[in-house]
Amino acid sequence: MKPETLRAPALRPPSLRIDKLLFFLRLARTRSLAQDLASAGHIRIGGRRIERASHGVAVGDVVTLPLGAGVLVFELMALPSRRGPASEARACYRPLDSALPHGHLPDAGLLDDVGAFAIAAPMTPDQITGAIGSPQQ
Numbered sequence: 001m002k003p004e005t006l007r008a009p010a011l012r013p014p015s016l017r018i019d020k021l022l023f024f025l026r027l028a029r030t031r032s033l034a035q036d037l038a039s040a041g042h043i044r045i046g047g048r049r050i051e052r053a054s055h056g057v058a059v060g061d062v063v064t065l066p067l068g069a070g071v072l073v074f075e076l077m078a079l080p081s082r083r084g085p086a087s088e089a090r091a092c093y094r095p096l097d098s099a100l101p102h103g104h105l106p107d108a109g110l111l112d113d114v115g116a117f118a119i120a121a122p123m124t125p126d127q128i129t130g131a132i133g134s135p136q137q
Contacts (some may be wrong), residue, residue, distance in 0.1 A: 015056035016079050018043060018063075024080040026089045027065060027072075042066050062096065073097040 019034040028034035035053035044064040
């Protein structure tokens with residue numbers, strides 16, 4: 001073969017499945033919840049709706065994700081290699097816009113005990129028991 005006919009294979013940027021990304025970034029408590037979220041079509045990558053948990057995400061992609069009663073839009077700055085501490089996960093993305101309640105990112109009160117964002121805002125004791133100022137009968 002002639003050397004000029006040989007081509008180097010096209011290099012694709014490294015990517016990570018969206019379900020693994022959400023789990024590693026602590027935006028989903030479990031990988032199966034992340035798979036369900038992706039399969040339901042609630043996530044957008046670069047403005048395009050995805051419906052597969054196996055959809056690849058690369059550095060620089062903009063992800064739109066519903067969280068609780070709002071929406072989180074972030075740019076992926078680095079691919080995480082594991083589900084590490086919350087501080088390590090937050091270093092991998094940069095929030096761009098947030099339509100979450102009160103117009104800001106969720107505070108530590110919306111994080112569960114392992115640092116993942118809760119699917120819904122935590123309930124107060126009155127909401128759990130159904131009480132309205134008095135004990136249930």
